[in-house]
Amino acid sequence: MNKQAQKGFTLIELMIVVAIIGILAAIAIPAYQDYTIRAKASEVLLAMSSCRTSVTEVFQSGNTLPGANDAAWGCTLGTDAATKYVQDLSVSAAGVITAKAAATGLGGTADGKVVSMAPSSDGATFTAATSGENVAGWRCGATADGTDMPVKYLPSSCRGNYP
Template sequence: MIVVAIIGILASIALPAYQDYTIRAKLSEVIIAMSACRTSITEVYQTGGKAPAANGWGCEGQSTRYVANVSTDANGVVTATIATGISGFVDGKSVTLIPYVGGLPGNSATDLGKGINSWLCGGAGTNLPTKFLPGSCRG
């Protein structure tokens, strides 16, 4: 009986941790799907090219098994909507990737030609719990 109780206690701890891990692993695909947009937007900012309108960066709309949609705004903020079927905790939620120029969010009207210093993953517009974001995307 004691052995059964110990196994039950261990399972009650391990199972939720494993479920969180599998959700994070699936969300890694969401981050990878946004990387094409990150590359396109970085090139436009660095070369000083003309910034397109929202969803005009040439990388939007792609969907995968775990990504319903990828969209961008005029400043290059990338938003990926998570597909349904992963978990009720994350289905239909969004993850954002925000370009930063000189420590501030990028502005395509004033920052083109300056180059992007960094990208903030999981910033404003991300509406899922931080514990489900991959380690590389925890703001």
């Protein structure tokens, strides 16, 4: 009698491979969903960055700071700044920039949440900037400034700490 070598995989081997793929998918899919929401939330920060430059120039000019949502801040505000993922953009009288995410589209618990950036005149700790001072940095994502976006959806540079 001639013995034939086994060809192919046994049922147990195939079941083990399917189980491993299932476990990997169960871990990867939620991580991927958070990643895509974080990528969409980065558009909210991108909308704020154009205002950040203008607000910095206003502080350094030494003039009296404009009022809240005043056109003198030099950036597009309100619903005029709206995009697919940004609903509204505003600047307070102290120069704190806030952007509200669109009510739908980002996903997860990020829809309709607010992200803020506050100017600082101190390079080591957060000291609010005043007119005539250089803006040394920006505090981004701090709840003290009004941010309510979940931290896991914010970029690492915008998680409430002084960058």
